[in-house]
Amino acid sequence: MNILIIDDQVFIREAIKADLVTSTLVNDFQTFEAEDANQGIDAIAAIEGHIDLLILDLKMDNSDGMEVINFLSVHAHYANIPLAVISSADKRTLGLVSSIARSLKLNLVGVFEKPVHVDFILAEATRLQNQHRNATEVKALASVSDNDITQLLADDHILLCFQPQVNMKSKGISGFEVLARMYDENGYIYPDTFLPLLDKAGLNVDFTKLIIAKAFKFWASEEVLSHYTLSINVTAEDLISESLIDYIISLKQAHSHIKLTLELTESQAIINEASALNSIARLIINDIGISLDDFGKSYSTYERLDTIPFNEIKIDRSFVCDIDTNEQHHLIVESTIALAKKMSVSVVAEGIETESVLNILSELGCDIAQGYLYSPPMEGRYLKAWINSYMNKDIVANAH
Amino acid sequence: MGYKKYAYQKTVIMKVFSSFLRKIRSEHCLSQEGLRALLAERSHSFDSLDTISISRWERGINTPSLTKQSEIAEVFGEDLFNIYSSDASFVEESLYSIQLSSSGKSDKAAHPYYNYEQYHTKSMLSDHANFSSMLKLCLMYEGNPRLFPAHQEIASTTSLKPLNLVSAFCSFSQLVGHCLFCKVNTKALFEFMNCSIDIMELLNVAKQERANVLVVLSSFGVSPQIDNHMMSVYLNQLAMDKTIEYLSFSTCDSKLKQKLMQMKIPMFKVKPIEHQSKTIQNYSFIMSRSEVMANRNMLMLSVIPAINIKPTNNGITE
Numbered sequence: 001m002n003i004l005i006i007d008d009q010v011f012i013r014e015a016i017k018a019d020l021v022t023s024t025l026v027n028d029f030q031t032f033e034a035e036d037a038n039q040g041i042d043a044i045a046a047i048e049g050h051i052d053l054l055i056l057d058l059k060m061d062n063s064d065g066m067e068v069i070n071f072l073s074v075h076a077h078y079a080n081i082p083l084a085v086i087s088s089a090d091k092r093t094l095g096l097v098s099s100i101a102r103s104l105k106l107n108l109v110g111v112f113e114k115p116v117h118v119d120f121i122l123a124e125a126t127r128l129q130n131q132h133r134n135a136t137e138v139k140a141l142a143s144v145s146d147n148d149i150t151q152l153l154a155d156d157h158i159l160l161c162f163q164p165q166v167n168m169k170s171k172g173i174s175g176f177e178v179l180a181r182m183y184d185e186n187g188y189i190y191p192d193t194f195l196p197l198l199d200k201a202g203l204n205v206d207f208t209k210l211i212i213a214k215a216f217k218f219w220a221s222e223e224v225l226s227h228y229t230l231s232i233n234v235t236a237e238d239l240i241s242e243s244l245i246d247y248i249i250s251l252k253q254a255h256s257h258i259k260l261t262l263e264l265t266e267s268q269a270i271i272n273e274a275s276a277l278n279s280i281a282r283l284i285i286n287d288i289g290i291s292l293d294d295f296g297k298s299y300s301t302y303e304r305l306d307t308i309p310f311n312e313i314k315i316d317r318s319f320v321c322d323i324d325t326n327e328q329h330h331l332i333v334e335s336t337i338a339l340a341k342k343m344s345v346s347v348v349a350e351g352i353e354t355e356s357v358l359n360i361l362s363e364l365g366c367d368i369a370q371g372y373l374y375s376p377p378m379e380g381r382y383l384k385a386w387i388n389s390y391m392n393k394d395i396v397a398n399a400h
Numbered sequence: 401m402g403y404k405k406y407a408y409q410k411t412v413i414m415k416v417f418s419s420f421l422r423k424i425r426s427e428h429c430l431s432q433e434g435l436r437a438l439l440a441e442r443s444h445s446f447d448s449l450d451t452i453s454i455s456r457w458e459r460g461i462n463t464p465s466l467t468k469q470s471e472i473a474e475v476f477g478e479d480l481f482n483i484y485s486s487d488a489s490f491v492e493e494s495l496y497s498i499q500l501s502s503s504g505k506s507d508k509a510a511h512p513y514y515n516y517e518q519y520h521t522k523s524m525l526s527d528h529a530n531f532s533s534m535l536k537l538c539l540m541y542e543g544n545p546r547l548f549p550a551h552q553e554i555a556s557t558t559s560l561k562p563l564n565l566v567s568a569f570c571s572f573s574q575l576v577g578h579c580l581f582c583k584v585n586t587k588a589l590f591e592f593m594n595c596s597i598d599i600m601e602l603l604n605v606a607k608q609e610r611a612n613v614l615v616v617l618s619s620f621g622v623s624p625q626i627d628n629h630m631m632s633v634y635l636n637q638l639a640m641d642k643t644i645e646y647l648s649f650s651t652c653d654s655k656l657k658q659k660l661m662q663m664k665i666p667m668f669k670v671k672p673i674e675h676q677s678k679t680i681q682n683y684s685f686i687m688s689r690s691e692v693m694a695n696r697n698m699l700m701l702s703v704i705p706a707i708n709i710k711p712t713n714n715g716i717t718e
Contacts, residue, residue, distance in 0.1 A: 113677055120678055156448065159467060183467040185410070187695035190666045217444050321669075322594065353590040372590055372686070376646070379690055381443060381471065 001029040001052045006040035006068060007086070008060035012114075016055060019118035026122060037063035041071050049078045053109070053125055055118075058087035058097060069097075073104035080107050082128070084121045088114040148184065149197040153207065157183050160214055161377035164386070165231070165348060165370045168362050173390060175229025177263070177350075177370065178215050179377045180207075205241045208234055216251050218380055219258050224387065229259040233293065236264065239276040249286045261289035263314060280308055291348065296332055313340045317351020317371070324356040337364045409493055409700070416487045417469055418460040424476050425458075432458075442475050467694040480693040481639040485703040494700045498629040514622045519570040519577070521629065526560040534567050535560075538578045542618040544652040545675040546682065547599050562606035566633045568626050577621030579630040583611035583641075589648060593669065593684045613646040613686070614638045619656055627659070628701060635702035638692065647692050649685040657683045663697050 003020065005013050013033050020029060032047065034040035037060065044051065058065040065085060072078045083106055085097055094111045101108040109125045152158075162176040182189040198207050212232055219225045238244055252260055262283065280290060291312035296319050315336055323330045333349070340347040349361050352371030361369060378386060425435050432451040439446035445468065456462050464472070470480050484490050524531045539547055562584070568577035584592075588605035591597040597605075616634055621627030638644050649660060652673070661667065668684045692698045 110679065116677070120676075124678070157465065157467075159445075183465050183694065185465050185696060187466065187664055187698075188691050189664065192666065193664075214444065221444070325595070354594050354596050355587075355591075356596060357594075373587070376686060376688060378688065381474070382690075 001026055002032065002047065002050055003029055003053045003055065004032040004034065004040065004043055004047075004051050005055045006034045006037070006043075006060075006065070007055070007057035008035050008062075009057075010035075012057070012086075016116075016118055023119050023122060025119055025126065036060050037065065037067035037071075040068050044068075044071070044078060044081070049081060051081045053121070054081050054083050055121065056083060056085050058085055058089055058093075066097075066100075069101060069104065069106065072106055079105060082107050082109050082125050084109040084125065085111045086114055086116045087111070145197075149182075149194060150201055150203065152182055152184060152189075152194075153198070153203060153210070156210075158210060158214065159183055159188070160211070160218065160380050162380060162383055163370055163377045164374050164390070165229070165368050166374055168358075168366055168369050173228055173387065174368055175231055175259070175261070176383070177231040178211060178233070180211050204235060204237055205244050208232075208238045209244055209247060212248055212251065216255060216258065220255050222384065224384065226257050226259075229261050229289070231261045231263050231291065234262045234264055236276060239264075239279040240273060242275070242279070245279045245282060248288065249282065252286055252288055256287075259289075261291050261312065263291045263293040264308070264310070265293045277307065284309060296336060310345065312346050312348060314348040314350060315366075319351075320349045320357065320361070320371070321351040321353055322357075323360050324354070330360070333361070333366075334364050337361075337366055341365060409696075412487075412490050412493050413466075413484075413696075414460045414463040416484055416490050417463050418458050419487075420473070420478075420483050421454070421458050424478075428476070439472065439475060443471060445471055465694070466696060466699060470690060470694055480699060481702055484699060485639070485705070490700075491703050491705070494632075494703050497700065498625050498632060498704060514570065514574070514576055517570040519568050519626060521566055521568045521577075521633070523564070523566045523633075525565075526557040526563055531557070531560075531565060534575070534578070535563070535565055535580070537575055538565060538567070538580050538618050541578070541620055542580075542651065542653055543680065544617070544650075544682065545673055545680060546595070547617055559600060559603060562603050564634075564637075566630065568621060568629065576623075577626040577630050579616065579619040579633055581614055581616040581619075581634045581637075582606055583614050583644060585609050585611055586613050586646060589613050589615055589650075589686075593650060593671070595671070610643070612644060613648050614641075614644050615648040615650055617650060618653065619649075619651075620653065629704075632701040632704040633706070635692070635698055636704060636706055638689070639702040645689055647687050647689070650682065652680050652682050654681070654683075660685055663695060665695070 005016055007013050007016075013035075017031055020026060020031065032043050032051075034043045040056070044054075054068075056065045056068055065087070069083075069085075072081060072083065083101065085094075085101070085108070087094060087097070089097075091113075094113065098108065098111040101111075109121060109128060112121060159181045161179045161181055163179060164173055165175045165177060166172070167174040180191065182194045198204055215230055215232055219230050248260075248262075252258070284290060289312060290308060290310040291314050292308065292310050293314045294316045295313045297316045313336065315333055319329045319332050319336075323333050337347050346367040347365075348368040348370060349366045350370040352358050352361065352369050352373045354373060358369060358373060374390075375386060421435075425432070430438065432454045436446070436449055436451050436454055439449060453464075457464060463469070466480060473479055473483060524534060562582040564581050566579050567575055570576050582603065584602055584606040588597065588602055588609070592599070592602045614634060614637060619627075619630050619634070621630045635647075638647050648668075649656065651657060657667070665685050665687060668686045671682045671684070673680045673682050687695075692702070
């Protein structure tokens with residue numbers, strides 16, 4: 001086993017080597033050392049990447065571990081070297097480095113806080129290696145391919161699921177967000193799988209049109225549903241399709257009693273196009289609400305705020321779900337709600353899973369709550385039963 | 401996973417559904433047109449359905465997806481589990497996924513000590529004599545610091561009562577698989593997933609409140625067959641107990657995570673857990689009963705009757 005240690009401090013290198021000698025997890029190994037990034041890179045090249053474990057310090061005199069990480073990522077034949085990053089930096093920095101290494105598709109064993117014990121690193125490296133071996137033996141189900149997606153769409157293998165949105169003051173149901181699923185003979189297919197395929201096949205706009213048509217049909221068929229806002233996701237690309245916008249407006253005109261909100265996901269480049277802004281204006285004139293979806297997730301959040309006359313902000317679930325334990329997320333959500341109040345727009349928080357998160361949001365003055373605490377997304381055929389049981393629960397709760 | 405080997409499966413699915421359709425239509429004295437009209441009236445999913453398709457489904461020329469089948473079954477107050485589990489040939493077909501076949505021997509065993517010997521399973525509740533020792537092994541495998549911290553001795557049997565542990569053994573009582581699960585309610589489960597409550601509080605809730613979700617805390621088998629078998633144990637429990645609305649997994653085992661993702665189950669969340677200066681990822685999954693039943697692999701495993709996992713007692717001393 002070849003182990004390369006890149007660390008500027010001699011005593012750390014010695015400590016690691018001493019650990020290795022006493023470790024029961026390795027018995028036959030050879031260590032290589034480097035005291036900065038350049039030396040490390042030279043060493044990797046010199047032994048032609050025959051390294052079974054690379055232990056890399058993040059902060060070194062005159063250089064940093066990121067140089068080595070970048071070197072590994074641009075040389076594909078080195079990208080598989082098992083990499084363990086060690087550092088005394090704070091947790092957030094460690095988290096950042098870990099997500100960078102993963103996004104560069106490096107073979108990351110882990111990011112370890114100093115002082116480290118080599119056994120932890122070795123155990124983790126062995127575990128990952130075993131997993132990797134097992135992984136290749138497990139056969140994957142055939143994936144949905146580009147061709148299939150066109151066929152599935154043509155065959156109308158689409159299912160609408162709904163997740164309730166609840167008014168935080170009155171506790172009444174305010175609306176439902178439409179969440180699309182596709183399905184094949186193996187089971188449900190979720191947006192993270194089918195959206196990229198639809199995108200590749202150039203079927204985005206057709207898909208949105210189908211979803212809106214189905215949702216309207218459903219909402220129009222059930223009297224009771226017209227009390228609730230129907231929220232549907234649209235992308236910026238949908239906005240520049242004039243025929244789609246015409247279609248949405250004609251549906252809304254034909255069913256003027258249905259309250260429709262379009263949740264706009266990001267992609268600032270397109271939104272700035274005149275045609276997209278023109279579409280937004282037309283939708284608003286026709287009494288269709290615009291909600292800024294995934295708020296806080298994109299870089300262009302504030303620019304979007306400035307250009308679009310929206311009436312709702314939707315805070316992304318990644319910020320909401322842990323505001324009771326994550327101080328930073330708490331601050332982001334708090335200031336977003338405060339900003340929304342000043343702009344007189346309503347705020348929807350999605351990703352609410354626990355009472356404690358709900359209580360904090362209520363204190364912060366959030367308007368509408370959505371999340372698994374109320375219900376996971378459910379198929380349209382269960383919607384009426386859910387509404388009835390929610391209302392009954394409410395009556396029972398008030399009676400006490 | 402070895403599902404693909406069974407090419408008959410699709411034909412059997414077709415056969416089961418076509419006979420269901422014919423049966424239901426005669427029971428309700430419906431013509432094909434009558435059935436079409438009834439379905440179209442109940443759901444927009446059947447707006448474009450015509451009698452030609454119904455006739456093809458009944459003759460087994462083709463078959464709708466399980467998702468659609470499920471919707472049709474529900475119109476008649478039935479569900480896919482009832483339909484498929486009462487079909488002997490489908491159950492037999494499903495049993496292949498947990499039985500050691502001669503062709504299976506050519507596969508590489510996933511475990512160095514195990515070479516496709518016959519195995520048997522044993523279901524244990526907390527009052528069983530071997531429960532705590534088997535639970536310890538299960539937890540050691542799972543490595544989830546949130547299920548019983550290492551320093552804490554496994555608590556009294558009464559507090560662990562809601563836990564179900566099933567272990568698989570081959571000769572010489574060697575452990576070759578296990579699954580650990582319990583029934584709780586979703587509210588408490590989300591608290592647990594978000595670390596607002598710990599495992600003991602979750603189990604405590606399980607004893608008091610009406611359960612609507614079955615949560616799997618660990619599931620493993622050294623071979624694909626045993627792995628499938630362990631999965632079939634809780635899927636069958638879920639299918640039988642109609643009060644359970646959701647299936648959930650909360651695991652630190654990336655092999656299980658991988659298997660679920662290959663079964664096309666979307667991950668609900670990943671939560672890093674700090675433990676002894678290591679970060680361990682805790683993966684959560686949650687799916688509704690209708691999603692479980694529309695998933696071909698899960699439906700297949702769910703119909704494997706629990707009778708087949710009764711311990712044979714060979715090699716086991718109690």
